[in-house]
Amino acid sequence: MEGDLLNFGNPVLDSEHNSSAVIGLKNFYEFTGFANVTGGHLLMVLIGLLFIFLAIRYDYEPLLLIPIGTGIIIGNIPMFQAVDFNLKLGIYEPGSVMNILYSGVVNGWYPPLIFLGIGAMTDFSSLISNPRLMILGAAAQVGIFATFLGALALGFAPPEAGAIGIIGGADGPTAIFLSSKLANGMNVMANGETVKNLIGPIAIAAYSYMALVPVIQPPIINLLTTKKERKIKMKPPRAVTRLEKIIFPLVGLLLTAYISPTALPLLGMLFFGNLLKESTVTNRLADTASNALINTITILLGVTVGASTQADVFLTADSIMIFGLGAASFIVATAGGVIFAKIMNWFSPKDRPINPMIGAAGVSAVPDSARVVQNMGLQNDPTNHLLMHAMAPNVSGVIGSAVGAGILLSFLM
Template sequence: MFKNSKKAHRLSIALLVLAFLVCLCFTLAASASEEPQVLTTGTQNTSLQEESSNQQKATSDDKTNSEALADFLEQTGVKKLVNSADWKPIVMILISFVLMYLAIGKGFEPLLLLPIAFGMLLTNLPGAGMFHSEIFEGGHINWSLIKDGITLPDGSTETAGLIDILYLGVKLGIYPCLIFIGVGAMTDFAPLIANPKSLFLGAAAQLGIFVAFILANSVLGFNQQEAGSIGIIGGADGPTAIYTTSLLSPELLGPIAIAAYSYMALVPVIQPPIMRGLTTKKERLIRMDNLRTVSKKEKIIFPIAVTAFVALILPSAVPLIGCLMLGNLFRECGVTERLAKTAQNELMNIVVIFLGVSVGATAKAESFLDPKTLGILALGIFAFAGGSAGGVLLAKFMNLFLPEGKKINPLIGSAGVSAVPMAARVSQKVGQKDDPSNFLLMHAMGPNVAGVIGSAVAAGVFIALLGG
């Protein structure tokens, strides 16, 4: 898509660079043209006043115009960038450009990675004033700063920005739950209902979450709240990671969200070597019986029963699980088709925009360009790989007790991470490399949708244990 318009892109970049240089020249010229004050004797002052009195009227308009121009240049982003002499925002802006390229040019989770990247750009532009982390310091919302404004280092006061208001939806846990309504409306739980054993594979795929939590806390020195937020990346569920992090360690929200969605996009790259390395060719050739047909009554009872069960066992997971199952009930009951379509489309799309931009805005230079970010990225990929391996290993273990003809193809175990339906498609693709006539997609969808429930439950465990 970029090859056809190389000349246009080069011209656009040249114009942007030219505009930047022009603004920079004007800014430096305005700074250098400040007139020094000259001390004169009383006689000289008198004569100067007499001479200037005749010209004052004629030059007043020119002075006003020059002062206005100087004031304008003082407010430009270039001037603020020069005055701050800080390279970190420039690095963050470049990182946002890279993420935009990955989203647009390479198709890496564009629906969320693109808004996140643009939010990162907005928050790091000098003088934009769209997001103020001071409002959310201390793990709570400082409502007085939203009402009265934020005092800047130079003593001036700035009102809360647009993204400050949008971020309330993240901080209060609204956006992730609304997204789960849309996810539920798009999810078919029939493969899980038809093969309940898939639930165990989905649970085993959360192994990486808890292993990464232990490593982050005991080896790399993250506190328990930070370790829990990092571990949840292993569930490959962006909204769950954002919801958990916003409650446990909101200062890490930017890098964790970027890691979660980046690794979701890299599922076809990360999983196949793990799957092939942990299985033999004989295991990859296992064929599974077709799934039974699931009745409409079962599909209606399932979301209600799951919500009630989770509420009785783990109430902290109810916001996510309840919204997921509400959306699924809209889909399956047959009398709320309009609500189901709204949840799948309009609601989902609007909330994704708000969520992505708000989360991206938290990636300010002072918090993102930190050694912790590298630890988060490393532990995130370890958690994701560990979850994929956990599902495969449990499937192999279950096969020790299952009779011939009822064995599970271990490749579907890696689909237990909740990257729906990408992880299931990877299981299908890897399986067909050894047997092109072996169709594992619907079998893999069982662990895949079970992983959505499993990651939400794991998040509920962390919130219940660490949130207080």
């Protein structure tokens, strides 16, 4: 105390104290986001806010877009990196909470858990009652392979093109699963070239187009169908027995797994979840899978995928091409389903017509595509209810996209 009093007013010491304070304030400012922000960071924050706005204002996939939008904002808070230019921050920082949670995306174990919940929530009755509509779910997967060829033409490596192609299935979990296997930045091709890390752009593109189903699909449907076709009424589906519902996931698992064993992590969990639901003796497990589990995984997956889209990683020419290919693939998938439904209708008995609009539901966006078809059916004829019919190709599209992913994986691994 006495020493401090003696030194009070000493110009040299006062100067040192002032200098330290200035240096401290300068260091503080250099570590703030204001000092490190770039135009890319601001653009990504705006994209995150747009996702949240679309989810709240227009109810576009809010369970997905709000976590993803928030994750984008979190991932684009700028940080000081001048000490070590190789420093990994946020989601890419080894050992951080976000990095640990992101391992579920990189290692591909979030998607199977989501498929478990989807299986526990899905009623396959409409597909069981009219199995011929399963063909429409397969027809819509043409978007996957068309996009794969398009990505190859644009110069992407085969594994990258395969991961991009799955966007055409409009199935976010499947897109993440396949990109984690083929385009996670750790694969090395035969020529020694390293495959790029495209998980973030692919996942964001897939979920974006899933959310925009009500915007993208109606114009395509209207373009490819006549008003008369849109008014076609289909016979009500027959009642399905409990035994049929129990047998379906078992038969479906065996058939699809033998066709595409590499898709077993997804299809196995999908049919397992459905068996939990339809057996009616495991209601507690089915309830957990369809509520608490899938909700938890959706939160973690959405936030971590969003946070992986840091400006320097996401704002690239590759990302722009991926979004363009994703849009094209979704259009091709929708058109493929509608056109094939028209062809099926030409050969269908006159007493069992098919409304071509339900072909658009062959993409995997469950149940949004089916709702689009239902709404369009009611717009053209207030008495024409197509939801249950559209659910058949819709749920078969989930199976079809997983099988498609397995086929690509078996060729490109």
